[in-house]
Amino acid sequence: MSGLSKTERAGCTNILKLMSKGHLLSLTDTVTNKMIAVENVAEASETILCFTKSAEELLKRKKVHRDLIFKYLVGEGVVMPPNSEKHQLVKRTLELWSSGKAVADKSPPGQRDDTRPRTATETLSTEGKAEVGFDPQVLGQQFCQWFFQLLNSHNPSLGQPPQGWGPQHFWPDVKLRLLAKAGSEQMEDFLGAELVSLRLLALIKEERLLLSPNLQPHGLRTLASPHGPVLVAVAGTIHRDEACLGIFEQIFGLIRSPLENNSWKIKFMNLKIRGQDALGGTDTVAPALSYNSTDLQLLCS
Structure with a gap:
């Protein structure tokens, strides 16, 4: 038995x-x-x-x-x-x-009780409140777990039911800067929730990339300013099927939305991708973040 x-x-x-x-x-x-x-x-x-x-x-x-x-x-x-x-x-x-933290219910959407896509912070709302004891690092860790699990669920090779990705997780005027170094260097800028949402989805769904963040202290840094956005910076590895293609660093600017239960939404993102050939033999096991607190403060101001 x-x-x-x-x-x-x-x-x-x-x-x-x-x-x-x-x-x-x-x-x-x-x-x-x-x-x-x-x-x-x-x-x-x-x-x-x-x-x-x-x-x-x-x-x-x-x-x-x-x-x-x-x-x-x-x-x-x-x-x-x-x-x-x-x-x-x-x-x-x-x-x-x-x-007991595993997601037990992987049934296809429609068989669940709650099929409404959750926003970043309904997931985080319990511990992410800016009251006494608000810990930005905990928020950063929970946010990254939520964000990458949601995005990666759209990779066909994982064989999972796709979760509720979409423009509802971003501010309408969100900006994405995408910098890719693999042989040559390319930079693209995207503006607006719909475009940004579709561009990130294409990386996962069409290009079949998997982004695996390093949530250890050396791979994740969070910075909260009293009146500006909370900045979350994370490093990680990029995979396609069994191959590790390189590393990424991503910075998120998060701002609360008072109209939506004070939940956090993404205001801007910088995503830097480096292919193996651009790394020059650097170890990609659990990449460390190259941004320090000063770099993040400059983005905040």
Whole structure:
């Protein structure tokens, strides 16, 4: 009988969904000693879960490749170095499930109770309020987890239901500056919520990029000024399928919207992308931020 908790069962189901049909059927044979014949993918998944004694046992199986677990963690907004070994990814996944912070419901939109896209800060509103004890670094970390999980959900290779991305998360006059260095250098500027939203979506959906932020202290910096925007700067790695293509640094300017429950919306963004060839052999495992507080203060003024 399966010894999985509700969270583990949901997480294992989401990982099995990332497997090809062939691998899934083959895993069913392994788990059941070929004693049970299954008709389809849903039956295979259910049978595997029924015959699994523990989440760790399933994650450690050879056919559950490290890349599947890595993709699952990225989808959950969990940052791991791209060269992590399988046992490290297994350990982090089990920690996530025992903490109860995994997103259990990955059902397609329309099957959920609340299909309305959430704004950045309905997600953050509980801890992100500017009262006594307001911690900008906590806000920055929660914001980045929310933002990149939402955006990455539109990458077809993750096989996840896309979440509510759109212009509602930006101020109408938002500005995006996109600087890309890969061989040559290109700079593009975009103005307006609709354009900015579509340009970022194209990176993920059309170009199939995955942005994995480094939320460790050396990869994330937040700066709050009394009357200006809260600035969040984050560094991370860029992937396409199994390949790490380079690193990115992104700065967000966040301002509260009094008309929308005082929730934070994005006022401006600077996104700097550097391909592997422009890095000159720099280690890309968990990139550090090159901006310091002075650079951010200049953007604030």
